[in-house]
Amino acid sequence: MKRLIIAALATACSLAAAPASAALMLGKTVQLSYIFPSSTSTYEGPYNNVVGTTGTQTFFGIVGATPGDASLALSFNYNGISFTPAAFNGVRLFDAAGTVAAFQTVTINAATNLAGFDASRVTFDTDNVYLNIQGLNVNSDSVVKVDISGAVPEPAAWTLMIAGFGLVGGALRRRATTVAG
Secondary structure, eight states, X not given: OHHHHHHHHHHHHHHHTSOSOSOSSTTOEEXXXXXXXXXXXXXXXXXXXXXXXXXXXXXXXXXXXXXXXXXXXXXXXXXXXEOOOSSOOEEEEEOTTSOSOOOOEEEEOTTOOOTTOOGGGEEEOSSEEEEEOTTOEEOTTOEEEEEEEOOSOOHHHHHHHHHHHHHHHHHHHHHHHHHHO
């Protein structure tokens, strides 16, 4: 009986600690747009991008946007350009098809080396990620990369985790009945 309880607890705990999903955006279609002069104005795009297949979307031959499974990276093909200081001048990633798990957090990756790019330039909601580069000076070696996390574990993981807790509860109930009788 003890072995059953220990095995069920170990299974439930390992599933609870499992990553939320094997793939957040990989293989899914997202849209990339260049947004200017405000966060509600599309200047170029939207362009569909199948993450992991389509590759980099280039805007104006200057800004490259590359979505990864759980990231968005910007690269620049120009030296010494300064982006117009408007309310918004940057890139939007959008889950237009509604197939990506809701975005939960967006954090700046250590690979980011664009001077002046900080957390205040990143905004997001469950379906959108905005990277605002307005007023910043870039070179061809400048990089902006953010890491994106999604929502809850997959349904199969939840099912196994609930089953594990059920086994623990059943084993404890059976043990209590056996001890009392």
